[in-house]
Amino acid sequence: MSNRTGQLHVVATPIGNLGDVSARACEILASVDHIAAEDTRHSRQLLQRLGIQGALVSLHEHNEMDRIERILSWLEAGASVALVSDAGTPLISDPGYRLVRAVHAAGYPVLTVPGPSSVIAALSIAGLPTDRFFYEGFLPARAGPRRRRLEALAGCAHTLVFLEAGRRVVATLEAMKAVFGGAREAAICRELTKRFETTRTDSLSALLEWVQADSDQVRGEFVLVVGPSSQAPLSTTAALPASDELVHMLRQEGLGAKSTARVVARLTGESINSVYRRAAGQGSETHG
Numbered sequence: 001m002s003n004r005t006g007q008l009h010v011v012a013t014p015i016g017n018l019g020d021v022s023a024r025a026c027e028i029l030a031s032v033d034h035i036a037a038e039d040t041r042h043s044r045q046l047l048q049r050l051g052i053q054g055a056l057v058s059l060h061e062h063n064e065m066d067r068i069e070r071i072l073s074w075l076e077a078g079a080s081v082a083l084v085s086d087a088g089t090p091l092i093s094d095p096g097y098r099l100v101r102a103v104h105a106a107g108y109p110v111l112t113v114p115g116p117s118s119v120i121a122a123l124s125i126a127g128l129p130t131d132r133f134f135y136e137g138f139l140p141a142r143a144g145p146r147r148r149r150l151e152a153l154a155g156c157a158h159t160l161v162f163l164e165a166g167r168r169v170v171a172t173l174e175a176m177k178a179v180f181g182g183a184r185e186a187a188i189c190r191e192l193t194k195r196f197e198t199t200r201t202d203s204l205s206a207l208l209e210w211v212q213a214d215s216d217q218v219r220g221e222f223v224l225v226v227g228p229s230s231q232a233p234l235s236t237t238a239a240l241p242a243s244d245e246l247v248h249m250l251r252q253e254g255l256g257a258k259s260t261a262r263v264v265a266r267l268t269g270e271s272i273n274s275v276y277r278r279a280a281g282q283g284s285e286t287h288g
Contacts (some may be wrong), residue, residue: 003032006075008103009082009095011091012115014082016193018049018118021124028113029074033079036071038086038094059083061095068102075108079202081115089117093163118192122223126159127201129228133159139172146172150179153158160226173208176226180204185227214261241267247275 009028014020021084030034030052036059037043047054059067065283071081085094103110123130134156140146153160164172169188176186182205190198198217200210211217241249243264250260261276 004078004080005109006078006102007109007111008071008075009080009111009113010090010100010243011033011082011084011113012117013043013046013084013087014193015088015116015118015121016191016197018046020193021050022113022115025113025115026052029054029082029084030264031080031212032082034071034074034081036067036081036083036099037148038084038090040235042086043084054082059095064095064098068099069105071099072102072106072108073222075103075106083183087116089115092117092135118163118189118221118223121192122127122187122189122199122225123159123161125199126189126225128159128185128187128225130159132157132230133161135161139175141168143171143175143237147179150175154179155229157228159228162226164222164224166220166222169218169222170208170211170223172224173211174203176224177208179228180226182208184229188217188219189223189225192223193219196220201207242272244276244278248282 008034011025011028012022013025013132024059029047029050033055034054035043035047035054038058038060039057040056040058041284043054047056055148056078057067057070059071074081083090083096083099085091088094090096091100111234119135123133129179129223134153136153139162141147163173175183185201185205186204186207187201188207188211190196196216196219200207202210245265246264247260250263251257255263257276257279261272264270264275264279
């Protein structure tokens with residue numbers, strides 16, 4: 001039995017541009033005893049380009065459960081293991097969830113080596129709201145289930161993020177236009193960090209026309225970002241002025257400091273005492 005403590009490292013790898021790999025990712029991949037990879041052929045090419053010799057074992061959606069027992073035995077012996085996907089951050093529409101859960105349950109450390117993610121990359125450049133977003137990943141390939149899933153998401157008040165392959169992107173955009181409406185704002189982010197990286201933000205109708213008119217725009221890997229529904233109910237605070245302006249407006253209307261504080265605190269979630277101190281400084285109290 002080794003005196004070392006076995007550790008699982010979840011390592012993000014480039015989504016296209018090799019220059020995006022972090023120094024820490026290289027250090028971990030070069031030092032671990034085993035690397036569990038979604039596709040060993042793909043990961044072997046990456047390691048060769050980085051000048052790293054690694055002991056690879058496959059871990060994909062069809063064998064993950066079978067691999068867990070072997071990896072736990074390595075951890076029990078004190079070995080270190082890295083988990084990588086074909087590209088980007090593992091577990092995001094990639095296998096690994098069951099392994100990570102099992103390692104936690106067995107009491108071994110699970111450590112993150114963060115880095116590239118197509119989801120976050122697309123959100124950062126799409127020009128659509130990012131304060132809240134819903135990650136859907138891949139939609140069903142068949143038309144009926146795909147439409148039903150889009151209908152369930154149609155009223156979402158958050159920005160929606162989807163992954164898609166080039167061979168299905170036109171059909172997906174057609175379904176989105178039919179369900180969400182052609183005026184819904186969206187962005188196509190294609191081949192992120194690669195030579196032909198392209199991002200375009202427009203209405204769903206315009207985006208569909210664009211890709212249908214240019215065969216080059218249906219090649220590669222896609223992240224589709226769809227803006228929030230205009231029909232979704234806004235949160236209370238999203239439709240309100242800033243709290244200081246509310247305080248001023250209510251005091252100008254003759255509402256007392258205590259009442260102003262109660263109203264503003266209820267609408268904004270601020271503490272009554274905090275609002276009261278500001279309200280009390282804006283004129284004498286005329287109402288309770």
